[in-house]
Amino acid sequence: MHTYAIGIDIGATNTVIGLVRNDGQIVGKETLPTQIYTETKSYIHDIVEAIRKVMKDCKVEAIERVGIGSPNSSYETGCIEENTVNLRIKERIPICKMITEELGVPAALDNDANAAALGELVYGGAKGMSNFIVYTLGTGVGSGIVIDGKVLRGHRGFAGELGHVIVDPHGRKCGCGRVGCLETYAAAASICRNYLEAHAEMTGSEPTEEQKNITCKHVGELAAQGDKAAIAAYDKAAYWLGFALANAVAFSEPEGIFLFGGPTQVGDILMKPLKKYFEEQLLFLYKGKVLVELSHLPSNDAAILGAAALQ
Amino acid sequence: MHTYAIGIDIGATNTVIGLVRNDGQIVGKETLPTQIYTETKSYIHDIVEAIRKVMKDCKVEAIERVGIGSPNSSYETGCIEENTVNLRIKERIPICKMITEELGVPAALDNDANAAALGELVYGGAKGMSNFIVYTLGTGVGSGIVIDGKVLRGHRGFAGELGHVIVDPHGRKCGCGRVGCLETYAAAASICRNYLEAHAEMTGSEPTEEQKNITCKHVGELAAQGDKAAIAAYDKAAYWLGFALANAVAFSEPEGIFLFGGPTQVGDILMKPLKKYFEEQLLFLYKGKVLVELSHLPSNDAAILGAAALQ
Numbered sequence: 001m002h003t004y005a006i007g008i009d010i011g012a013t014n015t016v017i018g019l020v021r022n023d024g025q026i027v028g029k030e031t032l033p034t035q036i037y038t039e040t041k042s043y044i045h046d047i048v049e050a051i052r053k054v055m056k057d058c059k060v061e062a063i064e065r066v067g068i069g070s071p072n073s074s075y076e077t078g079c080i081e082e083n084t085v086n087l088r089i090k091e092r093i094p095i096c097k098m099i100t101e102e103l104g105v106p107a108a109l110d111n112d113a114n115a116a117a118l119g120e121l122v123y124g125g126a127k128g129m130s131n132f133i134v135y136t137l138g139t140g141v142g143s144g145i146v147i148d149g150k151v152l153r154g155h156r157g158f159a160g161e162l163g164h165v166i167v168d169p170h171g172r173k174c175g176c177g178r179v180g181c182l183e184t185y186a187a188a189a190s191i192c193r194n195y196l197e198a199h200a201e202m203t204g205s206e207p208t209e210e211q212k213n214i215t216c217k218h219v220g221e222l223a224a225q226g227d228k229a230a231i232a233a234y235d236k237a238a239y240w241l242g243f244a245l246a247n248a249v250a251f252s253e254p255e256g257i258f259l260f261g262g263p264t265q266v267g268d269i270l271m272k273p274l275k276k277y278f279e280e281q282l283l284f285l286y287k288g289k290v291l292v293e294l295s296h297l298p299s300n301d302a303a304i305l306g307a308a309a310l311q
Numbered sequence: 312m313h314t315y316a317i318g319i320d321i322g323a324t325n326t327v328i329g330l331v332r333n334d335g336q337i338v339g340k341e342t343l344p345t346q347i348y349t350e351t352k353s354y355i356h357d358i359v360e361a362i363r364k365v366m367k368d369c370k371v372e373a374i375e376r377v378g379i380g381s382p383n384s385s386y387e388t389g390c391i392e393e394n395t396v397n398l399r400i401k402e403r404i405p406i407c408k409m410i411t412e413e414l415g416v417p418a419a420l421d422n423d424a425n426a427a428a429l430g431e432l433v434y435g436g437a438k439g440m441s442n443f444i445v446y447t448l449g450t451g452v453g454s455g456i457v458i459d460g461k462v463l464r465g466h467r468g469f470a471g472e473l474g475h476v477i478v479d480p481h482g483r484k485c486g487c488g489r490v491g492c493l494e495t496y497a498a499a500a501s502i503c504r505n506y507l508e509a510h511a512e513m514t515g516s517e518p519t520e521e522q523k524n525i526t527c528k529h530v531g532e533l534a535a536q537g538d539k540a541a542i543a544a545y546d547k548a549a550y551w552l553g554f555a556l557a558n559a560v561a562f563s564e565p566e567g568i569f570l571f572g573g574p575t576q577v578g579d580i581l582m583k584p585l586k587k588y589f590e591e592q593l594l595f596l597y598k599g600k601v602l603v604e605l606s607h608l609p610s611n612d613a614a615i616l617g618a619a620a621l622q
Contacts, residue, residue: 131466145562147458154564155442156600161561164594169479169554176594243480250472251456251562253465283475283487289467 004063006051007308010034010070012086015043017050018304019058024123026301028054038088044095048102066099066107067310069115069303076157078109108310112136112303113160114151116260116295117144119306125258125296132254134295135162135241137261140175141183147252162248163187167240185240188216188263194233195219202229220266234266235273242277249286256291260302264294315374317362318619321345321381323397326354328361329615330369335434337612339365349399355406359413377410377418378621380426380614387468389420419621423447424471425462426617427571427606428455433620436569436607443565445606446473446552448572451486452494458563473559474498478551496551499527499574505544506530513540531577545577546584553588560597567602571613575605 003022008015012034019028030050037043055063072084078096080087087093096107110118117134120126126134130149136142141163145152152159163183164176171180172190184190192214196207222230245257264270275292282290297305314333319326323345330339341361348354366374383395389407391398398404407418421429428445431437437445441460447453452474456463463470474494475487482491483501495501503525507518533541556568575581586603593601608616 147463148461150459152458152563155566156564158596159562159564161564161594161596165558165561166554166592178592178594243477247476247558248562250476251470251559252463253467253470253472255466281477281489283472283489285469285472 004055004060005308006054006063006066007304007306007310008047008066008068009303009307010068010080010086011303015047016304017047017054018301018308019054019060019063020123020305020308024305026304027060028058029304030054034086035088040089040091040093040098043089043093044098044102048099051099051103063103063105065105065311066103067115067307068095068099068107068109069112069307069310070095070109071111073109073111074157075108075110075114075151075153078107080109106311110151110310111142112306113142114144115306115310116297116302117146117151117306118309118311119297119302120258120260120295121146121149122309123297123305125293126256129255131252132256132258133162133245133248133252134258134260135245137186137259137263138188141187145252146254152252162244165244165247167244182240182244186237186263191216191219191233191237191263194236195222195229198232198236199229202232216263217265220263220269223266223269231269234270237263238270238273239277241270242274242279243281245274245278245292246281246283246286249290250283253286254290256293258293258295260295260297265299267294315366315371316619317365317374317377318615318617318621319358319377319379320614320618321379321391321397322614326358327615328358328365329612329619330365330371330374331434331616331619335616337615338371339369340615341365345397346399351400351402351404351409354400354404355409355413359410362410362414374414374416376416376619376622377414378426378618379406379410379418379420380423380618380621381406381420382422384420384422385468386419386421386425386462386464389418391420417622421462421621422453423614423617424453425455426621427608427613428457428462428617429620429622430608430613430617431569431571431606432457432460434608434616436604437567440566442563443567443569444473444556444559444563445569445571446556448497448570448574449499452498456563457565463563473555476555476558478555493551493555497548497574502527502530502544502548502574505547506533506540509543509547510540513543527574528576531574531580534577534580542580545580548574549581549584550588552581553585553590554592556585556589556603557592557594557597560601561594564597565601567604569604569606571606571608576610578605 007018015032017030018026080093099107126132134144143162145160166180168180172184174181326343328341391404410418424447437443445455454473456471477491479491483495485492
């Protein structure tokens with residue numbers, strides 16, 4: 001007997017509503033253009049209508065819960081906070097309360113890294129694990145930490161900022177105002193910087209304007225073609241990720257660590273050196289005992305699956 | 312109405328049995344010389360007799376639990392493992408089971424860092440906190456991490472090795488076989504090394520044989536007298552502790568962090584620079600929000616209080 005949940009991914013362009021079966025299959029999807037909404041009431045109205053439509057289309061009569069993944073969100077209050085950059089609605093949105101009132105099921109809201117962690121737990125590679133970490137690589141580096149089967153939230157809800165662990169006190173300046181955060185080596189733009197530095201070092205020449213605007217995806221393609229500077233760029237990200245992951249193990253001794261997000265789609269180009277550096281830098285107690293893997297969630301639908309796992 | 316627990320501190324020299332009131336007062340104590348015991352049966356027999364004696368002497372009729380702090384102990388099994396260095400009994404000792412059989416109350420066993428954390432929770436500065444960390448400074452650097460009011464144990468029971476977080480990948484060689492662990496800067500012997508290095512740098516001369524054998528306690532005394540090399544030795548420990556603590560906050564966002572053990576007894580000589588470096592290196596989200604303090608447990612009886620808090 002299958003059960004169902006709704007996962008909502010609120011992005012700057014689209015708000016995607018997915019109907020997710022308990023085995024992780026997305027059986028239906030609706031999309032709303034996020035930027036047309038300037039008022040909370042009509043936004044929530046259309047989300048609720050989209051949920052009803054996708055349920056009807058798929059002949060699903062009952063859902064267990066609704067989960068929403070959104071930036072600038074508060075798990076505690078169930079509200080999207082004021083002045084969220086990606087929305088034209090600038091007031092605080094009590095989205096969980098409003099959806100529950102309409103549909104009579106529980107609703108939960110969280111940021112994308114915690115949603116990714118719960119998605120991995122419910123539908124992905126962390127099934128059956130009660131202690132694991134997901135690192136999300138993208139514009140920044142985020143993390144969702146699960147302890148005893150629950151997302152670790154911290155004293156005021158700000159636990160799990162593992163992209164801002166300082167790995168090299170003499171390293172690169174970070175957007176957070178400090179120096180040497182993991183994010184400065186392993187976020188998408190940081191991998192581009194790794195590439196430009198490696199390229200300059202290997203060729204002795206300054207990068208062209210075109211090279212300066214390279215994307216992480218393109219660095220990944222070059223690496224797949226055997227470009228040495230591109231491979232070195234991922235190797236540097238892998239080194240500092242391996243280092244940071246090994247230190248994280250000394251904290252919570254997870255059963256597994258999963259890597260998620262665009263920059264991980266190069267697969268072994270990142271994961272092979274990462275696993276090597278990770279094992280080299282682990283304390284003897286942990287060597288060979290902690291799984292490090294790519295996320296098992298399908299990259300296109302991971303955000304919906306993560307949201308659907310929230311509760 | 313007071314309640315009571317027994318805390319047992321198993322040390323190489325003495326096995327100390329304390330009767331602890333729920334307000335943290337140690338109302339009675341018995342001491343057994345650890346090294347006279349070569350057999351499990353007589354060791355446990357004498358521990359049980361000592362518990363009965365201290366209860367009788369203090370006119371306490373009932374205890375809620377017995378807690379035992381011991382190196383080489385397994386919380387999971389309640390056994391002191393085989394070949395414990397500090398004991399002449401070399402077989403595995405099912406101490407919890409044997410004590411419970413004799414006294415009819417639950418017994419729990421753990422290592423000293425976890426005991427220190429629970430002691431802080433039940434009798435010390437972490438009362439009412441559900442998320443905090445205790446760093447224990449001594450021969451090594453250990454840690455006990457509390458999340459949701461419970462000691463964080465990890466997948467196989469090895470969580471919380473925060474003395475072996477690598478803080479400086481280009482740093483000192485550690486006893487664990489790796490390089491740059493926090494322990495290499497902040498354990499007692501490491502503070503002595505900090506002193507010898509600072510002294511050599513400041514005077515330009517090699518240390519004398521007497522200086523080479525200096526203890527951490529003596530470095531602390533020199534620092535209290537204003538010795539610049541000794542102050543620099545604690546400043547270096549404080550720098551790397553501040554750095555490691557700031558990174559730990561990005562993991563679990565604790566409400567407080569407590570420092571425990573011999574090297575912390577210098578007080579402000581360590582704590583003042585530590586707090587400064589800690590705040591400087593915290594991510595903006597956490598600045599000014601995390602308490603860093605000396606343990607509130609009385610240093611002489613902390614091990615007994617920690618043990619009594621185990622359950």
